[in-house]
Amino acid sequence: MRIACKVAYEGTGYSGYQVQPGKRTIQAEIELALSKMHKGTFIRIASSGRTDSFVHAKGQVFHFDTNMQISEERWTKALNALLPEDIQLLATKIAPSDFHARYSAKKKQYIYRVLARKERDVFRRNQTYHVPTPLQLDLMREASQSLLGTHDFSSFCAANTSVVDKVRTIETLDIQKVDDEIHFTVEGSGFLYNMVRIIVGTLIEVGTGKRKPSEVREILEERDRTEAGKTAPGHGLYLNKVSYEEIYF
Amino acid sequence: MRIACKVAYEGTGYSGYQVQPGKRTIQAEIELALSKMHKGTFIRIASSGRTDSFVHAKGQVFHFDTNMQISEERWTKALNALLPEDIQLLATKIAPSDFHARYSAKKKQYIYRVLARKERDVFRRNQTYHVPTPLQLDLMREASQSLLGTHDFSSFCAANTSVVDKVRTIETLDIQKVDDEIHFTVEGSGFLYNMVRIIVGTLIEVGTGKRKPSEVREILEERDRTEAGKTAPGHGLYLNKVSYEEIYF
Incomplete structure (x- = not known):
């Protein structure tokens, strides 16, 4: 039986x-909890995709196969009891046998939170990226228009990647002020390595006046990572939602 | 010259x-930063009062004496540059020479945050106390009325205290629902050890129906710690504001 789970983590x-020897990782913690439930039999999970160090999730999805007959509610409860307090199972669904958390994903939504004020905030230091320089929303929004739709995003992909086809589609790139934060919401069918963080880092450089909004189209056309802005740090990024046709969380 | 500072910390x-040998404490970090600024001369600070392990502050106040002639704004900036990222100086004031962060304090305000929903939240696990049982606001508010005013709060004071006079005055005890949280705001001229946490712990027992609202008056009259409810955990508590006549933060 194939089981799909939605999970949040700080x-x-x-x-x-992703599992790395000798390191504390989300995948390893979940697999450890599942293996405990299966009386020591190792259970491998497959997720919708990796998230980097310090990156958060409010709706990461993974799947695994099991012979255990447990209701969806019981899976959620039993796994939560075994997981550390910074990983939280939000929902469990019995999935079709050909469901795959990564290959069945139709859409992913990321949110990037910037703390947009002069003073830092001790209570949000791990959950937002602090930009003390004023950010001009209208300029960032103007620049973001160039990124919408289907493009070769080579300029917005970490240089050290093995992926060949760098054409991706961004369906939504929304920038909103929420109290003293600015939230970037990015939706698309798939993303390259560090793509959201490089997009946000570049848009921030537009927002502070370091670059013109029109430069973003030029960067895109260059297909060269060195043309774009800095990669915004991981701790502002949230994998917010992964959408599928087969199951609905 | 006497300097007063307002500080936030997680x-x-x-x-x-309070400083304890071999332990990481707020006071030790601030004194270390100040001593660095004074070229290695140890600077002792005095605060409005201790806060326990895991307890937060949004408006703790401390003072110290110095011969350095620096503007208020420069003190804030220089100290923040030397403090760890979970301690943040919010403001600095040049204070009268007889000002004392503890003895000059006229009023203290604490806020206690309860996460009042069935599911935990990984992102607020250190910043709220999670109570999954439904809480009845009206019952807690009714019970809280008995605590307002001047009373002997022996029943709401940790047993292992050396303080003799346990008469204190609570000026405000406000209970508000804020989205999925319940915030207890408690104001008074002074508090006994663990007093706010025992009050909140007892009111939570009223809110879940474990105790009747009328019991709180009886507990108060007993002057016996064992009569009151559990001490609510430290990580939901915030020292929010300390008020003085001499300076205004």
Whole structure:
């Protein structure tokens, strides 16, 4: 039986999602909890994709196969009892046998939170990226228009990637002021490595006046990572939602 | 010259406010930063009062004496540059020479945050106390009326205290629902050890129906710690504001 789970985690205490020997990772913690439930039999999980060190999730999805006959509610409860307090199972669904958390994903939504004020905030230091320089929303919004739709995003992809096809589609790039934060919401069918963080880092450089909004289209056309802005740090990024046709969380 | 500072901190990573050998404490971090500014001369600070392990502050106040001639704004900036990221100086004031952060304090305000929903929240696990049982606001408000005013709060004071006079005055005890949280705001001229946390712990027992609202008056009259409810955990508590006549933050 194939089981799909939606999970939230605070990435602060982890070396990212993916298992790495000797490091504390989200995947390893979940697999440990599942293996305990299966009386020591190792259970491998597959997620919608990795998240980096310090990156958070409010709606990461993973799947695994099991012979255990447990209701959806019981899976959620039993796993939560075994997981550390910074990882939280939000929902469990019995999935079709050909469901795959990564390959069945239709859409992903990321949110990037910037603390947009002069003073830092001790209570949000791990959950937002603090930009003390004033950010001009209208300029960032103007610049973001160039990124909407289907493009070769080579300029917005970490240089050290093995992916060949760098054409992706951004369906939504929304920038909103929420109290003293600015939230970037980015939706698309798939993302390259560090793509959201490089987009946000570049838009921030537009917002502070370091770059013109029109430069973003030029950066895109160059297909060269060195043309774009800095990669915004991981701790402002949230994998917010992964959408599927087969199951609805 | 006497200097007063308002400081915020997230208490999660600390063994409380007060210096303890071999432990990471708020006071030790601030004194270390100040001593660095004074070229190695040790500077002792005095605060409005201790806070326990995991307890946070949004408006703790301390004072110290110095020969350095620096503007208020420069003190804030220089100290923040030397403090760890979970301690943040909010403001500095040049104070009268007889000002004392503890003895000059006229009023203290604490806020206690309860996460009042079934599911936990990974992002607020260190910043709220999670109570999954439904809480009845009206019952807690009714019970809180008995605590207003001047009383002997022996029943709401940790048993292991050396303080003799346990008469204190609570001026405000406000209970508000804020989204999925319940915030207890408690104001008074002074508080006994663990007093706010025992009050909140007892009111929560009223809110879940474990105790009747009328019991709170009886508990108060007993003057016996064992009559009151459990001490609510430190990580939901915030020292929000300390008020003085001499200076205004």
